[in-house]
Amino acid sequence: MPKTIKVRIYTKSTGYVEAELTDEYAPNTFNKLVEALPIESIAYRWGDEVYFSTPVKAEEENAVETVEKGTVAFWPPGNALCIFWGPTPASHSPDEIRPASPVNILGKIIGDPTVFSKVRSGEKIRVELAE
Numbered sequence: 001m002p003k004t005i006k007v008r009i010y011t012k013s014t015g016y017v018e019a020e021l022t023d024e025y026a027p028n029t030f031n032k033l034v035e036a037l038p039i040e041s042i043a044y045r046w047g048d049e050v051y052f053s054t055p056v057k058a059e060e061e062n063a064v065e066t067v068e069k070g071t072v073a074f075w076p077p078g079n080a081l082c083i084f085w086g087p088t089p090a091s092h093s094p095d096e097i098r099p100a101s102p103v104n105i106l107g108k109i110i111g112d113p114t115v116f117s118k119v120r121s122g123e124k125i126r127v128e129l130a131e
Contacts, residue, residue: 002022002023002024003022003023003030004020004021004022004023004107005020005021005034005129005130006018006019006020006021006110006129006130007019007020007021007037007127007128007129007130008127008128008129008130009083009109009125009126009127010125010126010127010128011043011116011118011119011123011124011125011126012123012124013118013119013120013123014115014116014118014119017109017110017111017115017116018109018110018111018130019072019083019107019108019109019110020107020108020110021033021034021072021106021107022106022107025061025062025104025105025106026058026061026062026063026074026104026105026106027061028058028059028061029056029058029061029074029104029106030106032056032057032058033054033056033074033081033106036054036055036056037127037128037129038126038127038128038129039052039054039055039081039126039127039128040124040125040126041053041054041081041124041125041126042122042123042124042125043119043120043121043122043123043124043125044121044122045119045120045121046088046089046100047086047087047088047089047090047091048084048085048086048087048088048097048114048117049082049083049084049085049088049097049099050082050083050116050119050125051075051078051080051081051082051083052080052081052125053078053079053080054074054079054080054081055079056074056079056081057079058074058076058079058104059076060076060102060104061104062104062105063076063102063103063104064102064103064105065098065099065102066096066097066098066099067084067097067098067099067103067105068084068097068108069084069085069086069097069113070084070085070108070109070113071083071084071097071105071107071108071109072105072106072107072108072109073099073103073104073105073106074103074104074106075099075100075101075103076102076103076104077100077101081106081127082099082103083109083113083116084097084099084113085097085109085113085114085116085117086114086117088100
């Protein structure tokens, strides 16, 4: 049975947004991320993706080249957490969500992930355990 936790992601632009993270796809990455919480960082936009550096270091773990809308994933080359809601500059079509390189799936946004389109590069972002 996969382990799941709820986290809250906060930016000034979005307020609190909940996400559910699971150890189902990348258990080592999941455990390292949970141990590092709370994480505060600076958010950057790349197409319809927000990403931000974390203190976590993890290798590719069942990494995938494309993701679904609302996916929360870890990008190993940048030690970064990513939130996807639409195409990126690497996407081959308007329907494809393609990270810069393979990512480790950690979970999904609860509700509408397009709220992250309000986030501007350079904005503070925080991820913490939800009550």
